[in-house]
Amino acid sequence: MLGKGNERKQIGRGSGGQVGIAACVVVLAVWAGAGAQAQIPTDGLAVWLKADAGVTVTGTSVTRWADQSGNSRDASQTLNTLFQPALVPNAINGLPAVHFDGINDYLSFVLPVNNLSSMTICMVAANMSNQTSASPYCRNAALFWNETASWGTVYVIPFQGSVMWRFGTTQTNNWPTYTRPASIGTSYSITITRKDGTTDTLYVNRVRVQAQGGKLQRIAACINTANIGRGYQNTFYNGRVAELIIYTKALSDTERQQVEQYLIGRYFSVNQPPTAPTNPRATSGDGSVLLSWDASSGQVSSYRVYQSLTAGGPYTLATSTTALSVRVTGLTNGTRYYFVIRAYNPAGESPNSQEVSAVPESGVSLRARSWYEYE
Numbered sequence: 001m002l003g004k005g006n007e008r009k010q011i012g013r014g015s016g017g018q019v020g021i022a023a024c025v026v027v028l029a030v031w032a033g034a035g036a037q038a039q040i041p042t043d044g045l046a047v048w049l050k051a052d053a054g055v056t057v058t059g060t061s062v063t064r065w066a067d068q069s070g071n072s073r074d075a076s077q078t079l080n081t082l083f084q085p086a087l088v089p090n091a092i093n094g095l096p097a098v099h100f101d102g103i104n105d106y107l108s109f110v111l112p113v114n115n116l117s118s119m120t121i122c123m124v125a126a127n128m129s130n131q132t133s134a135s136p137y138c139r140n141a142a143l144f145w146n147e148t149a150s151w152g153t154v155y156v157i158p159f160q161g162s163v164m165w166r167f168g169t170t171q172t173n174n175w176p177t178y179t180r181p182a183s184i185g186t187s188y189s190i191t192i193t194r195k196d197g198t199t200d201t202l203y204v205n206r207v208r209v210q211a212q213g214g215k216l217q218r219i220a221a222c223i224n225t226a227n228i229g230r231g232y233q234n235t236f237y238n239g240r241v242a243e244l245i246i247y248t249k250a251l252s253d254t255e256r257q258q259v260e261q262y263l264i265g266r267y268f269s270v271n272q273p274p275t276a277p278t279n280p281r282a283t284s285g286d287g288s289v290l291l292s293w294d295a296s297s298g299q300v301s302s303y304r305v306y307q308s309l310t311a312g313g314p315y316t317l318a319t320s321t322t323a324l325s326v327r328v329t330g331l332t333n334g335t336r337y338y339f340v341i342r343a344y345n346p347a348g349e350s351p352n353s354q355e356v357s358a359v360p361e362s363g364v365s366l367r368a369r370s371w372y373e374y375e
């Protein structure tokens with residue numbers, strides 16, 4: 001399974017610190033923290049949305065997601081602020097994602113797909129609640145072109161436990177469903193669907209997991225407007241989309257692998273350390289101190305607890321854990337110890353958390369007392 005996304009509720013950007021401005025507009029042209037940028041094929045590139053470029057945030061809401069393909073197929077939501085998704089900073093590997101609430105959020109863009117005999121859709125997304133889709137299996141879609149006749153619709157839906165997808169042609173009973181070997185929870189994954197004439201293929205995290213032949217040659221009975229976050233009959237995807245790349249051709253295997261390498265480099269390799277853990281707490285015990293803290297953003301391999309006998313350090317490593325709390329033992333009762341916590345991943349350590357301190361005492365192990373109660 002690929003990397004685990006940040007699940008903390010850090011919705012929106014641009015409102016905090018903009019004192020006195022009720023509805024500020026921030027265009028995020030560049031988001032720092034992306035890794036080396038591999039190239040993607042440009043032949044047949046129709047739409048390219050990535051959450052670290054061209055996202056217009058009004059207040060905390062995404063009003064426009066600008067197409068980076070050069071075709072100006074921007075996705076937008078101007079009907080109602082309640083329908084606007086949110087931008088989540090540091091959603092995955094230091095990069096943001098657009099969060100659709102599953103209630104009424106969606107963005108729309110125009111891309112006619114009728115008569116196409118080949119098409120490729122590449123998406124990096126996470127399903128934030130365990131959704132499924134009832135018949136006709138295009139409900140709660142992450143990406144969706146509605147139909148003008150039965151068995152139209154083009155859709156892609158990466159759920160936690162399955163992937164639903166279709167290139168609609170009016171052909172009956174065309175509703176490929178892929179059941180994952182195990183739920184991926186709220187992890188992000190790469191979903192690529194490809195129509196190549198009469199064969200439709202699904203790739204999940206670079207693996208071809210489903211292929212169906214005997215399809216009608218051309219996409220048909222679809223409207224020209226696609227929705228991100230909204231499926232059939234006003235049903236909505238509760239999830240996050242970091243990037244969406246659409247080609248009006250069938251990518252070759254070599255081209256598809258280029259896209260996959262680009263997406264892996266951006267979202268699934270560790271390029272930067274996590275942020276510092278927040279809200280550290282220290283509770284005295286008998287010859288020990290119990291430390292706890294709130295999770296860091298970004299990919300975290302472990303948390304490292306450092307201690308010192310002096311406020312401000314220098315600190316030495318006391319212990320490490322993958323949990324959000326740990327007991328440091330072997331301490332001397334009556335002596336004040338100072339602690340900071342750092343989050344670690346292969347790209348490095350976070351800055352220090354705020355410092356906390358505690359004095360281990362005999363007979364206090366069952367009493368949760370913070371050090372400042374002794375001041």
Ligand SMILES: [Ca+2]
Nearest residue numbers: 082083101105
């Ligand atoms: Ca909403």
